[in-house]
Amino acid sequence: MTTAIAMPPAMPRPHPVPIAAARPKPKRPPMSGKENLIQVKPVSVGVVNNIRTRRERPCDACRRRKSRCVIHEGAVLCVLCEFHKQECTFVQSPVPRKRKPTGDGNKEEVSKKRSVTSVSPPLAVQATSITPPASSPPKSPTTPRHFETLGETIGLQRSQHCRYIGPTTPYDSRIIGLAQFDKRNESSFNLGTLRRVTNNECFLMLSDDTTREYGDEVEALRAVEQIVAPHGPALLDLYFRVVHPSFPVIQKQLYIERHRSGDQQLSPSLLAGIYILALNWWLSDPRLAPLPKPDVRKLEALASKWLASSMQRPKLSTVQAGLLLLQRPDADSWSLTTQLVAIGQELGLHLDCSNWSIPPWERGLRKRLAWALYMQDKWSSLIHGRPSHIFSANWAVKPNSEEDYEDERLTNSPIENSSKEDKAEEERGQTHFAQMIALTRIMAEVMDTFYTQVAISDFEVAGKNSTRLILERAKPVQIKLKDWFAKLPASCKMDSYNGGRLSPNGSLHLAYFATEITLHRRIVQSLNQETADPYLMYICRSAAKTRLISAMDFVNRLKPEHLQSFWYFASKINFTLIGTFGSLLWATAPAKEEADFYKTRLREYRWTLSVSSKRAEFLDYAVQMLDASRGMLSNLAEKPLLAQLQVSNAGVPAERTTAPLPLPHDHMGGDAGSEMGRYNFAPTFSGFPTEALDQYGMDQELDEDSSDSSLMEE
Structure with missing residues (x-):
């Protein structure tokens, strides 16, 4: 049964405005953030389907920036306005723009609508068979690539974390196969949400807000930025110029897009790890060398604290942060290495993800991250003289291929200004x-x-x-x-290097x-x-x-x-x-x-x-x-x-x-x-x-x- 709800308008209106009918809530734990919610066909109620609510259209500042306007559930301000500490208003009307004629005007109109529950189209697979999606074509230079596909990932979702379900757990694969999976390959039950990536591999998706200190990560992220301010962008550039090429454990374009858009759901420990490594080349940058260097110890304290906190809700960013912190010359830790190996196994990094129903860029990232974790474990075993925690009998990761770096080499991104060199x-x-x-x-x-x-x-x-x-x-x-x-x-x-x-x-x-x-x-x-x-x-x-x-x-x-x-x-x-x-x-x-x-x-x-x-x-x-x-x-x-x-x-x-x-x-x-x-x-x-x-x-x-x-x- 469909019921109608009314939301208070942003400003007093002379006449009541009808609001679209509420959509049925999915039977699974609530999630915050638009990117994590599935796409639902709007309910048509007369002429109401053409009316946008405050939550469905961009605020005035985001419209001027031509940026994606993200408002989390329960929040008053959008992410960017909160980040810039400015008023989030909905006063100005949208500027009319010309549209190219298409064969089906109705489809175009629907595709342009924004909804608090809309994301990129889910992976089209049947409930009884998992078919990996084909590689998606490059997006328009004006569209942030992959930003909207975070909800389709299993290791980088914005308000959920995953735990791999092994073959000997109480969740038997035959029993799981009897569950009803939707188009996102998800099935809700009383303990969480099952997310199936192949016919034999499944993850349990859990909400982040059930873990300790989850809401405090926004303040931690701000604290990290304040330590290095206003040199954050310069340090980020140093990291991706010096460290990233030979240690590609981060999805470069996606991370830069999220950072520049003011995404407040970035991992504080990962951002601190990036800054800590980049500070090693502070003097090599002519813009930074004359300036006072940020306090590395404060960054390390924040990174260590929030890395430990993120282990309660492990994501790929947890492993990334740990690996970066371990690359510091004076910070080798056998115990942290073993923890990261365990977290990697919890995230399924030891498995072959070549045919998983996840975005293609996540497959490449998982393989690169898995091999980086493999190297960390093996070289730690050598230099400490202790047994390795990764065994060949349980290691199914395929060697890296050219496809695993494709998204790192795309040139149609508006933020990609790298030279040929x-x-x-x-x-x-x-x-x-x-x-x-x-x-x-x-x-x-x-x-x-x-x-x-x-x-x-x-x-x-x-x-x-x-x-x-x-x-x-x-x-x-x-x-x-x-x-x-x-x-x-x-x-x-x-002898293969260029001068300078x-x-x-x-x-x-x-x-x-x-x-x-x-x-x-x-x-x-x-x-x-x-x-x-x-x-x-x-x-x-x-x-x-x-x-x-x-x-x-x-x-x-x-x-x-x-x-x-x-x-x-x-x-x-x-x-x-x-x-x-x-x-x-x-x-x-x-x-x-x-x-x-x-x-x-x-x-x-x-x-x-x-x-x-x-x-x-x-x-x-x-x-x-x-x-x-x-x-x-x-x-x-x-x-x-x-x-x-x-x-x-x-x-x-x-x-x-x-x-x-x-x-x-x-x-x-x-x-x-x-x-x-x-x-x-x-x-x-x-x-x-x-x-x-x-x-x-x-x-x-x-x-x-x-x-x-x-x-x-x-």
Whole structure:
């Protein structure tokens, strides 16, 4: 039965104005915001269907701006008027505009009407079968893209959050299939709303207003903006110019549209995370450098508080905010990483969303975000030495494809003013991101092969044959690493950068060396000087020495374009791992000459890091760790000379005198030797002669003279 309701007009009117009949309320929890409500066909009551209420037409300010007028239920002012602290009036009449003739005038008239419950057309699917919608064509440049489709998402709805329903929960898929689903693939029941994305995958949609501190997020958002005011737009531009290309975890155009329109339902923790990262490049922007820098600590306090609050109503923005906060060089957190993995699983990020009935841009965003979470978990596992929380058996996410970035490359948006160079940088960043994902998968295989408790137990049981067992398992992984490096795109090479532009490739190559070192570290750890075959020991240490020198030379050749770019969170530990590997080789060296060689190289490496830290402050951590390792090595017993070793000559490198090693060059333009002075080199161990390494299962690529000349392309 249809009833008529009357709403008080914005201003006194001389005559009563009939109001459209109320629409039937859907049987599900109430939701605030127009974008989250389904489209309902207006009820026709005589001539009343042509009358717009105050809630159905834009206010005067939004009409002048030609902006979307959004009024939340229970609110007096629209979002923009409330944001700008101005009066929200409905006095002026709309300006007449010409319409193009169409074949069906009635359809055009209906399509132009605004309703408090209207959104973009819902996905057309049947209740018994889920059919993914086709990619929607680009919208008009005057229409904010995707802004109206937030209600069609499952991970970014404005007043609801979702929880994935797994196959073993009380919500059995067969029973769910008996429910009646509407055109939005939703079915309401007493505990919430079921949202089905495929015939087998379903989410439970819950209202945000049932969680604590939900209404206070608007004030938190204002507090974030006040800390950086009036530099918010400039910092946003810095973030999307420096961080976003190689770490695309945010839907760029959608986020900028929402921010510039004054959307007060943005995540406070995500916005704070964006500002915090962007502040790292404050001095690189000539507009910002002369000005006082905003208080980062206040931003971090707000971000931490509201990230914890958002975990009660998890959305994709919760994972985005957490990942950005974890990219800070001094903010790595194992516990937060594990929380984000759990939230990602609650949001279904571990699933294949390729055929889900959600907007195409959300599919691409979910895949990019899933792989970013995968990298966070795997590299956290390496640098903390703890078990990963993501297992391949439960990871169904497909590799990224070109389609996942399509909305990032559209040029018909009115806010997109990027130059061709900027667009090329974004494409290079996306290639960089894809290569980092591929490398992380290889690194995860190294961890699973050599550092799980099962693997450690296998090596202990093998006893004297543990080194041979490790070498046997290392060969296929080493081949994958070699192939990955050989197939690197040109844009990911170390010498691929434009003058005056930052290059994130240093972080990618550092991760490659960290992966190699993690593999060889396990081999060196297994060597026992008393029981190992001397020739086998010599071969393994030769390969390890080659990798160490290559990694140190890589660090020595980093340029300002690399050092000042965006580095993934694990980078400071990866720099440290190079020093740790050198210390391990020093501590396990059988002779004094070899130990002195590594001691000298570590001293050079420390100098390189200390000089480079002037442009990349996070390198100070690696310097401190090197000093700590050196303090432990001070207790190392004196090594015997080669001549004093009572071992077979087979596998013992010949003693010879070498010229002093070249000192690293100061990246700032000075000569490091001028400050350090000359090292006092004695006749020392200079390296191992090259031999065939495949005798013990090692690939020829591990040879000293193999691929190392190609590792540095400069």
